[in-house]
Amino acid sequence: SSQVQRARENFSSVQIDRKVAEVVQFILxxxxxxxxxxxxxxxxxxxxxxxxxxxxxxxxxxRTFEQVFGLKLEEIDTKNHIYILINKLEAGETVSMCPGNPKSGLLFVILSIIFMKGGVAKENLVWNTLKKLRVDSGEKHDEFSDVKKLVTDEFVRQKYLEYVKIPHTEPVEFEFRWGLRADIELSKLKLLEFVAELHDQDPQSWTQQFREASASESRT
Amino acid sequence: MSRPMGDSHRRFLQSMMSNGIIGASQAKALHKHCCETHGAHYAHDRLDEFIDVINTQLQPMFMNIRKGMSEEDGLQYYALVNMAETDVTRMASDYADNELELFRKTMDLIVDSESGSASSTDILNCADSLQTKKLKKKETEHVLNKFVQDKWLNEKHGEYTLSVRCIIEMEQYMRVIYQDLIKVCHVCHNIALQCQICENPRCGIKMHLPCVARYFKGRSEPHCPACNDFWPHEIPEILRSQSQG
Amino acid sequence: GKEKASQLHAEGSAFDPSAFAEHLLSFMGLNRLEEEDDDQDGHLNGFLPQDAWQKLAKRSEVCFKTAPSFHYMLGSFLAEPPPPRQRVE
Ligand SMILES: [Zn+2]
Ligand SMILES: [Zn+2]
Structure with a gap:
């Protein structure tokens, strides 16, 4: 509109370049x-x-994120206008210089349980499974320190997980679901393939999950 | 005209983001890997040109991939650095305010020392008088550990030194902030913290240990390259890996 | 039995979190303690090596399209010259 046009003329191209850089830095x-x-x-x-x-x-x-960094700025919530950065480059084999971040190992386990259970997992089921992996929600962990906080606060704020009260439960029970970030950042098919590999089983032997994973792959 | 970036460049940049700093030989391997992954033309002797293509695009974002020598092993490294100091960059969230104050104090101690290092005892003393928020002994040790892990500091036998990553990114800053306290190496002209000093009071030039080793290699009687006085320090050996670089 | 088998065919395998945990433990390199039985509630004895979670993270990286993040020191604090030296005799 002409109003935008007029506003546009108030700024020099150097000023606009500078603003673009600041927004890029802010998002980084x-x-x-x-x-x-x-x-x-x-x-x-x-x-x-x-x-x-x-x-x-x-x-x-x-455009800068895509052309310079190979990243994509995704709007995960179009109502509240919330953005995240995701990688546009195929994960593939990386030159392994930095060790994996232990936290994403933990996240993988939780997201796998939720996905394999059909999209929702009760809190108790998740904690009990983690306990078998020497991760106790009530104890300080060597790598994750306060696990309960990491899972129900940090992962939730990052939008990897949703942690919600199950209605009409007494005493109150909670359940986990995939968060908006997980939906965009994870490949369900690759996750299922790894889970299947761990079980030494065919990914297709989990019919429902395989259907869901293939469908979400074709959506992206 | 600047050459456009391809996915090979973007992958290289992403790897620099997640590593922060890599050695020259790792950079070479990464260059090859990125070109092969994306079917881009690979010339093994064109790493610096490859990086220039990235840097041209990074410049407007006040970022840069910069090369520098480690004071410790004399090897070349590549680091991805930030060049802006603004309200936005000060929102960086890796460290709390008192942790950053501790880092600054540690830098003060290191720059002000003869040895180019600060002992954990001296740093712990600083932590007790931070203006932002005091750090307890345990907390300080934890924070120092984090600085070492994140490759901003090096630690050996309780002595802390500035890492090559820190010096590459902070060189300009240090020259401005510390001014006269900063001396450069007579051989490579970079900031010299861990080094040998000419004992002639009218000279007093500094040389990095790896630079000393390279400079005096094969000379029977070492003399100061500036004043020609006898060089009284022990001449370090050149590291094997260094001579190959 | 027969009914369950046909149901299994239609629905595919059921997911068993306990079995999943056991497979994860093997993948992460659980060191089983010798001469010791697993305790009653099926809890596997033994300890995980130091890099267990890193190893799992590394392998699961291909599932994530995570953007690498940019970390720096310069510009994260306000530049201030050091206080004047206080020489102690
Ligand atoms: Zn030098
Ligand atoms: Zn001299």
């Missing part, structure tokens, strides 16, 4: 801890008086 900072970024925060902390040209700046931010 939030991604250090895998915290999703809200549009409201981008406007408040970085965009400020440039918010009249928000979409133009964001388009360039998106």
């Amino acid at each position: 900072v939030k991604d250090q801890k895998k915290i999703p970024v809200r549009r409201a925060d981008i406007v408040k902390h970085v965009m400020k008086e440039y918010k009249v040209i928000y979409s133009e700046v964001m388009n360039r931010v998106r």
